Every structure is written in structure tokens, then in C-alpha cells.
Amino acid sequence: MPRPFGSATIRRSAAAVLAFVSALVAMPIAARAQDVACEVGRAEVRRLDFEGNDTFSDDELSARVLTTPSSVAKRYLRIVGTPRCYPSVGLGPDVRALTQFYKNNGFYNTRVDTLVRKVGSNAVAVTFRIVEGLPIVLDSLTITGLDSIPRSSEVLANLQLHKGGRFSLLAMLTDEDSIVSRMRNDGYPHAAVYPASSVQLQQHRATVALDVSPGPRARIGVIAVHSVGVDGGRREDRGD
Secondary structure, three states: OOOHHHOOOOOOOHHHHHHHHHHHHHHHHHHHHHHOEOOOOOOEEEEEEEEOOOOOOHHHHHOOOOOOOOOHHHHHHOOOOOOEEOOOOOOHHHHHHHHHHHHHOOOOOOEEEEEEEEEEOOEEEEEEEEEOOOOOEEEEEEEEOOOOOOOHHHHOOOOOOOOOOEOOHHHHHHHHHHHHHHHHHOOOOOOEEEEEEEEEOOOOEEEEEEEEEOOOOOOOOOOOOOOEOOOOOEOOOOOO
């Protein structure tokens, strides 16, 4: 039986974990406006850079951090535009957010360092230096419970996880959600997926097993159509 992170089998609600992960991503965005608002004495952020991020773009990473540079107009014209300052809580939350983002996407050994350079009398440039490390590779993917399901190949089409590819918690949860949605659209309103995953950190390998419980298939019974008149009585059909 697969064991997660070398300890115990994971069986959890995809919806609950997705909600938790979404909260992790959304928290920096929600807090950004108040935390980087400029007050007297706080240093303006003129530049925000990322180094070593081979897998994810600067835009993807900047959406996960509180640190935000001033608007283009403010950076270059100085007089107009929106100033944004060094976070009042420091860079610790950003380092943790980036580390968690990489972990959610299959990089369990990512290290994030910071560099803050003075670029004006009261302005700084912030750089996040990232060492991604090796990703977790999926050794095997087993999906059971679909033997009796018509068009099961369509249910499993274009999933994110595949043998030899990068394992990530987000991809696994997304695949669970895709399978359940497709099953329900195909007439299985009680379909559920029970995941089990195992990650061997030292070997950078993982295995995933998804046990699909289709539940009974719903079928349409008798369709009855009743027509009433505008006054609530029986409708009378009239010819031209």
C-alpha cells in the first residue's frame, strides 16, 4: 500500500485540500494592498526580480508574494503613479509562500534566499534567489474502479499526472476533480475518488493510486409535460 512522504497512506477530500491550497495562494493577494502601502519612513520597492526560476515564470511567482514594485509610472516618472513599499512583515512570508508553491508543484527541496539592494535614497530592489532542486518524478500511476464504466478512456483523457512526469499535489487533486466531474456529467452523481500517494524524498520518486467509486448510474425515467393556460386552467390549442 502506498505511503505518503514515507509514512502513512493519504486519503483525503480533494475539495478540502484544494480549498486549503487556494487559500495559501490567495492570502498574499488579499493582504498585498494594505501591507505594501507606503507610509512615512518605509522604503519604496523599485524592482522585483527572481533568479533561478527555470520552471515557473516571474509572473507566476510574483503572484505568490506580497512584495510588489511601484507602478511603472511611479518608477520612471517619480511624480505620478502608485508607490509600493517594502512589506511591513518583511520577506519571511514571501519565502515561505514561494517554498510552499514549489512543494505543491513537486519540488520538495527548493531553497529560497533574498537579496535587498539600495537603489535610491529611500528605495530598494528585491531579488528572490531560487534553487529549485530536483522535482519528484512519478514512477507509477494506478487508476482502479472504472472497469465497468462505458467510455472510461474519455474519463481518463488528458490527465495531468503520467508515468515519468513530474508529481505534484496540485496535479493529483486536479486529476481527482477532473475524473469526478466527468463521471458526474456522464450520469454518476455520487462518483468519488479516493487517492493514495507515496513520496520517497531521497530518491525523488513517487507513486499514486486513484481508486474511483462510480456509485449507481442515474437514468431518466418518465418525462411528463403539462401545459396550462395563462389563467391557470387547461390550455386549449387553437388552429390558425
